Amino acid sequence: MPNPLIEETHATNWHNWHRTGGVGGPVRAILKPRNRWITGPPDQTRWFEAGLAGLVSIVQRVQAEGRRVRALGSTWSLSSVAYVDDYLVDTSALCEWTLGFSAPMVEPAFAAERDRMVFAQCGTQIRTLNAHLEQSRLCLPTQGASNGQTIVGAMSTGTHGSARDVGSIQDYILGLHIVGEDGAHHWVERKTRPAMTQAFADWLGANVVRNDDVFNAAVVGFGSFGLIHGVVFAAEPVFTLSRYVRQTDYDDVIVAATTLDLAPLALPVPATPFHFEVVFNPYRRGRGDKGAFIRTYYKAPLGQNAPLPPPSVDGNATIRSPDLVNVFSFLSDAVPDAVPGLLQSQLEGSLRPTGNAAMVTGLPGQIFDDTLPTNGGTSVELGVPLDEARTTLDAIFRVTDKHRFGAPVALRYLRPSDALLAFTCHAPTTCTMEIPGIDSATAHTAHGLLYREIEDAGVRATYHWGQQGPFTAQSVMAGYGTDRVSRWIAARMAFLTSKAGRHMFSNPMLEACGLSV
Amino acid sequence: MSRFRSWGSIARVVVGASVFGGVTGCYSYAYQARGTDPDLQRLASELKPHTDVRWSMWWGGHQDEWSPVECVENGSQKCVQVPQCDKGISRVEVSYTGATFIMTILTLGIAVPMEVKAWCSADSGPRHGP
Numbered sequence: 232m233p234n235p236l237i238e239e240t241h242a243t244n245w246h247n248w249h250r251t252g253g254v255g256g257p258v259r260a261i262l263k264p265r266n267r268w269i270t271g272p273p274d275q276t277r278w279f280e281a282g283l284a285g286l287v288s289i290v291q292r293v294q295a296e297g298r299r300v301r302a303l304g305s306t307w308s309l310s311s312v313a314y315v316d317d318y319l320v321d322t323s324a325l326c327e328w329t330l331g332f333s334a335p336m337v338e339p340a341f342a343a344e345r346d347r348m349v350f351a352q353c354g355t356q357i358r359t360l361n362a363h364l365e366q367s368r369l370c371l372p373t374q375g376a377s378n379g380q381t382i383v384g385a386m387s388t389g390t391h392g393s394a395r396d397v398g399s400i401q402d403y404i405l406g407l408h409i410v411g412e413d414g415a416h417h418w419v420e421r422k423t424r425p426a427m428t429q430a431f432a433d434w435l436g437a438n439v440v441r442n443d444d445v446f447n448a449a450v451v452g453f454g455s456f457g458l459i460h461g462v463v464f465a466a467e468p469v470f471t472l473s474r475y476v477r478q479t480d481y482d483d484v485i486v487a488a489t490t491l492d493l494a495p496l497a498l499p500v501p502a503t504p505f506h507f508e509v510v511f512n513p514y515r516r517g518r519g520d521k522g523a524f525i526r527t528y529y530k531a532p533l534g535q536n537a538p539l540p541p542p543s544v545d546g547n548a549t550i551r552s553p554d555l556v557n558v559f560s561f562l563s564d565a566v567p568d569a570v571p572g573l574l575q576s577q578l579e580g581s582l583r584p585t586g587n588a589a590m591v592t593g594l595p596g597q598i599f600d601d602t603l604p605t606n607g608g609t610s611v612e613l614g615v616p617l618d619e620a621r622t623t624l625d626a627i628f629r630v631t632d633k634h635r636f637g638a639p640v641a642l643r644y645l646r647p648s649d650a651l652l653a654f655t656c657h658a659p660t661t662c663t664m665e666i667p668g669i670d671s672a673t674a675h676t677a678h679g680l681l682y683r684e685i686e687d688a689g690v691r692a693t694y695h696w697g698q699q700g701p702f703t704a705q706s707v708m709a710g711y712g713t714d715r716v717s718r719w720i721a722a723r724m725a726f727l728t729s730k731a732g733r734h735m736f737s738n739p740m741l742e743a744c745g746l747s748v
Numbered sequence: 749m750s751r752f753r754s755w756g757s758i759a760r761v762v763v764g765a766s767v768f769g770g771v772t773g774c775y776s777y778a779y780q781a782r783g784t785d786p787d788l789q790r791l792a793s794e795l796k797p798h799t800d801v802r803w804s805m806w807w808g809g810h811q812d813e814w815s816p817v818e819c820v821e822n823g824s825q826k827c828v829q830v831p832q833c834d835k836g837i838s839r840v841e842v843s844y845t846g847a848t849f850i851m852t853i854l855t856l857g858i859a860v861p862m863e864v865k866a867w868c869s870a871d872s873g874p875r876h877g878p
Contacts, residue, residue, distance in 0.1 A: 269828050
C-alpha cells in the first residue's frame with residue numbers, strides 16, 4: 232500500500248474558531264490527512280482509502296509514542312472538548328461523501344430510504360451537505376443555527392436546533408466508522424436498528440460492531456472513542472421552513488416557554504411549529520419592555536416539481552469586523568449600565584421580528600446560514616427536563632439580576648436523545664437554555680455564579696459539551712445520573728479494551744469529568 | 749535643556765510613527781468564494797490556510813506570482829511534488845505585515861512585504877454510493 236499524504240505542523244498553538252479565552256494552547260503537532268497517497272490520488276472506486284489509511288497511520292504512530300490524540304472538526308466548540316497538547320488531527324480535508332446505496336449495502340428495513348442515504352467523511356461541512364442535498368431535492372433532518380460545523384464534530388458534541396420531534400444531529404445518525412486502538416477500524420451501529428449490511432463493512436474493510444450501548448455512547452463521544460472516519464444517515468425529501476418572529480413581553484410568554492402550552496400565544500398557524508424558540512433579554516422583563524422574542528419555523532414539503540426557492544444573499548456582502556465584539560466586551564465590563572440597552576438593540580437586529588407581515592420562507596440551508604467568528608465569543612448552554620425549566624430560568628435570572636453581563640437567554644425544545652451523554656437526554660422533553668455572550672472577565676464571573684445557582688436550585692442540568700460548563704465529575708453525575716454515566720464508561724471500556732487505548736483518546740476535560748477511566 | 753526637549757520630541761514622533769505604522773500590519777483584504785445554488789453560502793474551506801510573505805518590488809515593476817506545490821518525502825525519495833489543494837482555493841486573504849509600513853519608508857517602496865493566505869476548498873458534491 233502506498234503512503235498516505237499527511238500534512239504536519241509541529242510545535243504549534245491551537246485555538247478554537249471563535250478564539251474563546253482559555254480554549255486551546257500549545258500542541259506537539261497538528262496532523263492533516265488528505266484523500267490522496269503521496270504518489271497520487273486513490274482509485275476512484277475506493278476514493279476513501281488514502282484518507283482512512285492516514286487516520287490509521289496517525290493512530291498507530293500516536294500509540295507507539297504513548298501519546299494522546301483528538302480530532303478537530305471545524306473547531307467551533309467553545310469549550311476545550313477537542314483539545315489535548317499532544318496530537319490534534321485536522322479532518323477538514325476529509326470531506327468526500329456519497330449519496331445513495333445499492334440494495335446489497337443496506338438492511339431490508341432501510342430499502343425505501345437507500346436512495347437518500349448518505350455516507351459522509353468526518354470533515355464534510357453542514358453547508359456542503361445543505362447545498363448539494365438541496366440540488367438533489369433532499370435536506371438534513373435538522374441542524375444547528377448555522378452551517379460551518381463538520382457533520383462529525385456537530386454530532387459528537389450534540390449540536391441541535393429546536394426541531395422538537397426530530398431531536399439533535401446525533402439522533403438521525405445510523406452508523407459510525409471509527410478508527411480505534413491499534414489502527415483497527417470498526418463499523419458501529421445499533422443492534423436493535425442496524426442499517427448497513429456486512430457488504431458495506433467489507434467495502435470499508437471494517438469490523439462490524441452491533442451494540443446499542445456502544446453506538447449510543449460513541450455517537451456523542453466528543454472524540455473519546457477514536458478517530459471517526461465517517462457516518463451514515465438518511466436525508467429527508469426537501470422541505471421549506473417559514474419563519475415567524477414576534478416581539479412581546481416576558482409575562483406574555485413565560486408560561487408557554489416553560490410548559491410548551493402554546494395555545495395562549497395564538498400563533499398565526501394553528502399547527503405545532505417544527506421549531507419553537509423563545510429568547511429573553513434578562514434585563515427587559517417588565518410589562519411593556521418587549522424583551523421577549525418568540526421565533527417559530529413551520530415546515531412544509533416542497534412539491535415534486537416546485538422550483539427551489541432562489542438564494543437571497545447580499546450580492547456585495549461585506550462583513551462587520553469581528554473586533555466589534557471586543558468593543559461590546561469592553562463596554563460590558565466598563566459600563567454595565569449600557570448592557571440592557573445594547574442587548575435589546577442587538578436582539579432586535581438579529582431576530583428581526585416579522586410582525587404580521589408574511590412569513591419568511593426558505594430552504595433549511597438558506598435559513599440556517601453563514602455566521603462569522605466572534606473573535607472572543609463564549610456561551611453556556613444547559614439542558615433540563617421541561618418541568619424544571621421555570622426553576623432553572625429563575626435561577627439564571629437571579630444571577631443576571633445581580634450581575635450584569637451581555638447575555639440573552641434562548642430556550643429551545645427537543646425530544647430526549649438516546650445518546651447516553653447527550654445533554655438533550657431529558658424525557659419527555661429537554662428544554663435547552665443557551666446563554667451566549669462575549670468572553671469578558673464579567674462573563675467568566677457570571678458563569679461561575681450560574682453554575683452554583685443552578686446546582687443550588689437542585690435541577691438536573693446537563694451542559695452542552697461544545698460550550699462552557701462546570702464539567703466536573705460531580706456535575707456530570709448530577710446531570711446525567713449514575714446509570715447513563717456508568718453505561719457510557721462501560722461501553723467505552725468494551726470498545727477500547729486497553730487502558731493505554733482509552734488514555735490515547737482522552738484529554739484533560741474528559742479526566743475532569745471523571746469519564747477517562 | 750532645549751536640546752533634550754527636541755530629542756524628546758523626536759523620540760515621541762518616532763515612537764508614535766512606529767506604533768501607527770506597526771498597526772497597519774492589521775490591515776487585510778479577503779476574497780471568499782460562494783458555494784453552489786440554491787443557497788450561495790460561503791464555500792466550505794479547510795481549517796488552516798497556506799501562508800507566505802510575498803514581496804512587491806520596484807513599485808510593482810516586478811511581477812510576483814505565488815503558485816506553490818508541496819514537496820513531500822516518500823521513503824528514499826527526498827521530494828515528491830504534490831498539489832497544496834485537492835479542490836482548489838475557496839478563500840484568499842492579503843494583509844500588511846508588521847514590517848510593511850517601515851519597509852515602505854526605509855526602501856522608498858522598492859521592497860514591500862505582504863502576507864498572503866490561501867484556504868483550500870473543502871466543498872465536494874456527492875459521489876455515487878457503493
